[in-house]
Amino acid sequence: MCNTFVLKFSENGTRCVLSSSSEFPEGFFTPQERKDGGIVIYFIIILYMFLAVSIVCDDYFLPSLEIISECLGLSQDVAGATFMAAGSSAPELVTAFLGAFVTKGDIGVSTILGSAIYNLLGISAACGLFSTVVSRLSCWPLFRDCLVYTISAAAVLAMISDNRIYWYESASLLLIYGCYILILCFDIKINQYLMKKFSPCCTCFTKAMEENAEQQPLVGWREESGPLIRQQSRTDSGIFQDELDYSHLSTSLHGLDEISGDHPNVFTMPEADMKRILWVLSLPIITLLYLTIPDCRRQFWRNWFMVTFLISAAWISAITYVLVWMITIAGETLGIPESVMGLTLLAAGTSVPDTVASVLVARKGNGDMAMSNIVGSNVFDMLCLGIPWFIKTAFINTSGPIEVNSSGLTYTAISLICSVVFIFLAVHLNGWKIDKKLGTICLVLYLVFTVLAILYELGIIGNNPTRVCGN
Numbered sequence: 001m002c003n004t005f006v007l008k009f010s011e012n013g014t015r016c017v018l019s020s021s022s023e024f025p026e027g028f029f030t031p032q033e034r035k036d037g038g039i040v041i042y043f044i045i046i047l048y049m050f051l052a053v054s055i056v057c058d059d060y061f062l063p064s065l066e067i068i069s070e071c072l073g074l075s076q077d078v079a080g081a082t083f084m085a086a087g088s089s090a091p092e093l094v095t096a097f098l099g100a101f102v103t104k105g106d107i108g109v110s111t112i113l114g115s116a117i118y119n120l121l122g123i124s125a126a127c128g129l130f131s132t133v134v135s136r137l138s139c140w141p142l143f144r145d146c147l148v149y150t151i152s153a154a155a156v157l158a159m160i161s162d163n164r165i166y167w168y169e170s171a172s173l174l175l176i177y178g179c180y181i182l183i184l185c186f187d188i189k190i191n192q193y194l195m196k197k198f199s200p201c202c203t204c205f206t207k208a209m210e211e212n213a214e215q216q217p218l219v220g221w222r223e224e225s226g227p228l229i230r231q232q233s234r235t236d237s238g239i240f241q242d243e244l245d246y247s248h249l250s251t252s253l254h255g256l257d258e259i260s261g262d263h264p265n266v267f268t269m270p271e272a273d274m275k276r277i278l279w280v281l282s283l284p285i286i287t288l289l290y291l292t293i294p295d296c297r298r299q300f301w302r303n304w305f306m307v308t309f310l311i312s313a314a315w316i317s318a319i320t321y322v323l324v325w326m327i328t329i330a331g332e333t334l335g336i337p338e339s340v341m342g343l344t345l346l347a348a349g350t351s352v353p354d355t356v357a358s359v360l361v362a363r364k365g366n367g368d369m370a371m372s373n374i375v376g377s378n379v380f381d382m383l384c385l386g387i388p389w390f391i392k393t394a395f396i397n398t399s400g401p402i403e404v405n406s407s408g409l410t411y412t413a414i415s416l417i418c419s420v421v422f423i424f425l426a427v428h429l430n431g432w433k434i435d436k437k438l439g440t441i442c443l444v445l446y447l448v449f450t451v452l453a454i455l456y457e458l459g460i461i462g463n464n465p466t467r468v469c470g471n
Contacts, residue, residue, distance in 0.1 A: 128439020135367025
């Protein structure tokens with residue numbers, strides 16, 4: 001996520017960051033009132049925003065994504081790397097524009113490192129630990145997305161190495177993403193070619209060929225339930241095939257045309273006591289979303305799926321903004337260092353939509369879609385930087401390049417490359433499946449990377465301490 005804060009240099013040459021709270025409105029409590037107990041209200045709002053994001057994703061965003069996948073004939077990993085990544089990463093695009101045109105924020109170490117590490121390792125850990133099924137993964141989608149992300153990250157790091165961004169450099173980011181979309185358009189053919197070419201020497205390709213021969217495509221998904229380990233095809237996306245749960249997502253899209261009844265209303269009260277309490281607490285959000293977003297799961301609104309997708313993405317951005325705002329003020333009240341905030345709470349807070357969406361599809365057994373969303377969101381982050389940079393250098397400020405800061409470039413590059421390599425190796429050594437073992441491994445790796453990054457930002461590792469400007 002582009003949880004940008006402005007990185008500057010003080011008069012004595014040490015690095016300093018402007019407070020993240022300077023990019024948000026003032027809170028509704030004074031600092032003393034927050035310390036006297038008002039911070040509890042902020043934590044309640046944070047929890048409620050988490051609930052709101054999960055409802056938007058579960059009831060509107062993912063159903064619209066499912067219909068888009070069906071209409072375009074997308075495999076689950078392609079859908080995860082494109083529409084799902086774009087929708088759940090909408091806050092990054094908004095934040096990147098704000099950073100380029102409003103706050104004039106630089107892209108510092110915490111922005112690139114903290115968000116990338118969390119997206120790759122933190123969300124992977126959440127998918128493994130919170131998933132109720134073990135999902136099989138395909139080799140090619142993960143390799144494809146990791147390769148493109150590595151190229152994109154290397155391009156960004158090369159661009160900011162001289163602390164200047166020119167129009168042709170930002171245009172190259174758009175070109176890379178365009179090539180990525182082109183690869184996805186011919187993804188099935190490329191996948192089939194690679195499987196035939198490398199299956200004799202790569203066991204993961206051999207297993208993929210065997211599994212694909214037994215699977216059915218998205219539109220033909222008829223399986224109502226599956227075993228503990230669901231053998232997912234890359235042309236299978238069925239998000240809604242499991243039994244009734246809190247959001248009543250019980251039928252596949254293929255079944256929507258066949259059943260006589262309509263999807264249950266969002267105001268249908270769950271039967272379980274705890275779910276009923278949660279439903280009552282979330283009723284204001286449910287009502288607000290019901291009045292503003294067409295429910296494409298219902299037959300009457302089914303053809304409005306693109307409107308559902310766009311409005312739900314806008315709601316995700318708005319909710320994430322409030323969430324990050326509350327987290328920033330809470331962290332400041334608790335006295336958490338600014339650089340630590342950027343690498344932990346803000347990185348996780350702004351990535352809540354990606355986390356929720358990936359965990360939800362992983363719980364449905366769609367491992368390829370979850371992993372493609374995780375890595376694809378990082379690729380989309382590169383586009384988040386490229387669009388505002390290109391607009392500003394090519395059309396607004398054509399007289400010169402954008403000034404950015406590349407301090408800590410070496411450590412950033414090493415960490416990004418290592419995180420991509422580690423996630424790929426972890427999945428390979430785990431037998432190409434998402435389970436609690438993989439979740440635990442990713443969690444440990446994420447904690448190690450985060451601790452090292454915090455030590456670096458605080459100047460304990462290296463001689464490059466960062467402090468808040470003015471302190």
